[in-house]
Amino acid sequence: MFAIRKYCLFKVLIVGLLSLGFSTIALAKNHDPLKVAFVYVGPTGDAGWTYAHDEARKYMVEQLGEKVKTTYVENVAEGADAERVITELARAGNKLIFTTSFGYMNPTLKVAKKFPDVKFEHASGYKRSKNVGTYFDRVYQGRYLTGMVAGLMTKSNLLGYVGSFPIPEVIRGINAFTLGARAVNPKAEVKVVWVSSWYDPGKESEAANTMINMGVDVVTQHTDSPGPINAAEKKGVYAVGYHSDMAVYGPKAHLTATEHNWGPLYTAKAQAVLDGTWKSEDVWGGLSDNALDLAPYNKAVPKHVRAIVDQSKSLIAEGKLHPFVGPIKDQSGEIKVPKGQRMSDSEMLGMKWYVEGVQGKLPK
Amino acid sequence: MDIDFIANILFATIRMGTPLLIVAIGELVCEKSGVLNLGQEGMMLMGAVTGFMIAFHTDSLFIGFMGSVVAGALMALLFAVVTMHFYANQVATGLALTILGVGLSGFMGRSYVGEALTNIDFQIPLLSSIPFFGKVLFSHDVLVYISIGLAGAVYWFFKSTRAGLVVKAVGESPESAQSLGLSVLKVRYLAIVFGGAMAGLAGGYLSLIDTPLWAENMTAGRGWIALALVVFASWRVERVVFGAYLFGFMSIMHLVLQSFGLSVSSNLLATLPYVATVVVLVLLSRNQQRIKLFAPMSLGKSFHGAH
Known part of the structure; x- marks a missing residue:
């Protein structure tokens, strides 16, 4: 017993010394x-x-x-x-x-x-x-896909969107969600309620409640708390999360979510600084860069729905499908993006109008 | 617009107003005794996080709520000791209490972010199994009824009990109260702790019933709104009740009007609850003489009398 322990101790010491030596070399480098x-x-x-x-x-x-x-x-x-x-x-x-x-x-x-x-x-x-x-x-890619999920899962054809503030980033998400839903379900329409806050769990969930009471059966959000998911769970309707997988707040309601995936980008940037190759640039990463992802589907999402959405997901990642490609009409039915034309990044970044299928007027 | 729709709005109004009502009632009692505690937000958050943590482990809402109440009361006790034994300024101490509550609750709840309450029994045992009435009255949040009961009890307390008079006397003139042989410190301690317990309870309402989850800062300023409510309601219980529900109603209308497609700026609509509540309560209490009758004269002043 003692011998073994002594031996072990010895080994540990040797390994320790060796690794210390190596790490000093590594550090020196x-x-x-x-x-x-x-x-x-x-x-x-x-x-x-x-x-x-x-x-x-x-x-x-x-x-x-x-x-x-x-x-x-x-x-x-x-x-x-x-x-x-x-x-x-x-x-x-x-x-x-x-x-x-x-x-x-x-x-x-x-x-x-x-x-x-x-x-x-x-x-x-x-x-x-x-x-x-x-x-x-490129959150809008995830919005488009989750819109498809919502469009296929809705029975009332009425989807709800809890918004924070009417700025282009949020409007872009609403439009992408609407386009995605209508790509698979032309009857789908989207209701929007602004809570004028990025973060207020109580108010966000109340906004979701209000829309659910008006017949919405899938809610999603561009606010920061899981409040709306929670509201959907309580009312027995579906929800789509944002920022991260929010399934825990609505095990039955949460269909999927658009998740940010900053990890790979942060790692790459730090590595670039370590290597001395860092340069100032604008990175707008999409599905192809693994910069965002969809959270795992709820078991309520049937196979054929998953198949349709997964296929579109790989098409977007391969650059073969673009959420904002014409013909896109605005609410008055006027064509904003002609057939076959794709919106440029700067057009998307400055988006200040609703696409057809969004209910209500955009607040000024 | 059908009856269901109106019922939904009213139901939501009550749900929005309830946490405000609970905090405001607690603060009203505290202020009536002459103590201004600006730490509502901090006490609420501590109540919210403690309640959530306890309910998460015990799977019992009831024990969770007890935890909320105790956490709020302990925070208030800290406030009481600092302001009454060390004569610290009440305003500064209250602000510090809020800052402490925000930070401490965030720290305590760190590993509970991303957790949800499951297997929780939302209904009161026995009562909820009564046919019909059980479903109508007791199957959703009990706290709504408790809060109304509390408001009624506090109204009655100030209107027709000797103890209520004692609290008011201490708030008006602690010196006179003491010369009459009343213990100013004891009364204020009780009032402060009651206020803290209520704030904790309201926090628990948010993290256990309203949105059963814990997220930092989840009270989102409700403690401050409740504080303002007490002042604008000129320290009258019935007006606090009215103001809390009015605020809740207007907050809901902000959302409902939008879902009707009203094309008014949503930012402007968002100010509606604040504007409406302040305007209505100010109009109600425009009579200066009557405000004086209800405002505790020595509010916010330290009492240096003998212990």
């Missing part, structure tokens, strides 16, 4: 770990937007291990507060900083000027500089 920082607009526990970013941070750590060291600051208000936080993070020796909310755009650019050797990545913005890149995912 790679210097210190790359310090990467994240600025979040909400709490990491919001089960939505910020949660998805933080999951991606964890994914990056898993992938790159010792090569990176991450920190994050949550609940950072957009504006002056953000500038202070980003400056502090840059000063603390972080060489790559992800600022993950639209309102961080100008603060990020301002701080980036003062720290030319630090790389910045700003989510959802459109202004870049030498050391500031931007990125976003």
